[in-house]
Amino acid sequence: MTSTITGTADQPTTRSSRGTAVRAAAHRIRHHILDMGEVQGQGYVGQGLGAADILAVAYADLLRLRPADPHWEGRDRFLLSTGHYAIGLYAALAEAGVIPVEELESYGSDDSRLPMSGMASYTPGMEISGGSLGHGLGVAVGMALGLRLQGNGARVVNFLSDGELDEGSTWEAAMGAHHHRLGNLLAFVDMNALQADGPTAGVLGIEPAHEKWASFGWFTQRVDGNDVDALLDAVDRATTAAEARGVPAVILCDTLVGRGVPLLEQREKAHFMKIDEHEWQLCRDELTAGFDGTDQA
Secondary structure, three states, X not given: OOOOOOOOOOOOOOHHHHHHHHHHHHHHXXXXXXXXXXXXXXXXXXXXXXXXXXXXXXXXXXXXOOOXXXXXXXXXXXXXXXXXXXXXXXXXXXXXXXXXXXXXXXXXXXXXXOOOOXXXXXXXXXXXXXXXXXXXHHHHHHHHHHHHHOOOOOOEEEEEEHHXXXXXXXXXXXXXXXXXXXXXXXXXXXXXXXEOOEEHHHHOOOOOHHHHHHHOOOEEEXXXXXXXXXXXXXXXXXXXXXXXXXXXXXXXXXXXXXXXXXXXXXXXXXXXXXXXXXXXXXXXXXXXXXXXXXXXX
């Protein structure tokens, strides 16, 4: 599959070059996240770092966009159900050219277009406002069905968290997606095993997640969500198989909170991180040291 970002020249087409481009994008996304986090000294930095590879695959390889025209009717829709992951999505939108990189400095500030929780009315490229979890997939199902009825070939991509699998509304939407044979719907689930109240398994057990999604009729895969090559392969299989079979597809992505920054990977309180002033440069140094253009960090 070739990159489909409309308006971006010289996109990579070989499998190897795609992986190289996405890893580089993920690395820059992580740097953007650290820069934004330092503005506030705290935030959902760990989730953004953990999801950076998924976001890079979406925005540097999968999505069909016109960066200068975020409301283009033919665009693929990326729905961030987990509104508190907005720091990661802003970084990806900047990497894709939808918002200026310089604007990231305003993250979370008064009158900024980049609030700490995603709001569609504020930010170009932010398709829905995220807050209470469990709503995103229902919106995605309605949007995918609506686009199909309009004859619009755009894809809907929904990013949700493992904590949202606690919600009955998520499973109702999953059932509806299969009923309507929505082959234009792809979901990524961040399986980072962490919620605000503690480990996901301790709040409400969701396993076996793969078998549950498959039983709802979805084309289901589970991969290392911090392995770019595994993600690209999963996306290729999903887009091919789901569209051919006329069923929605889901990729369960096992990720590590704080990925790429060992200092943050070990934080005990990782849902909303408070990072000391002297630690930000340490984080950048670790991120730079851990990346050589070929690994996943």
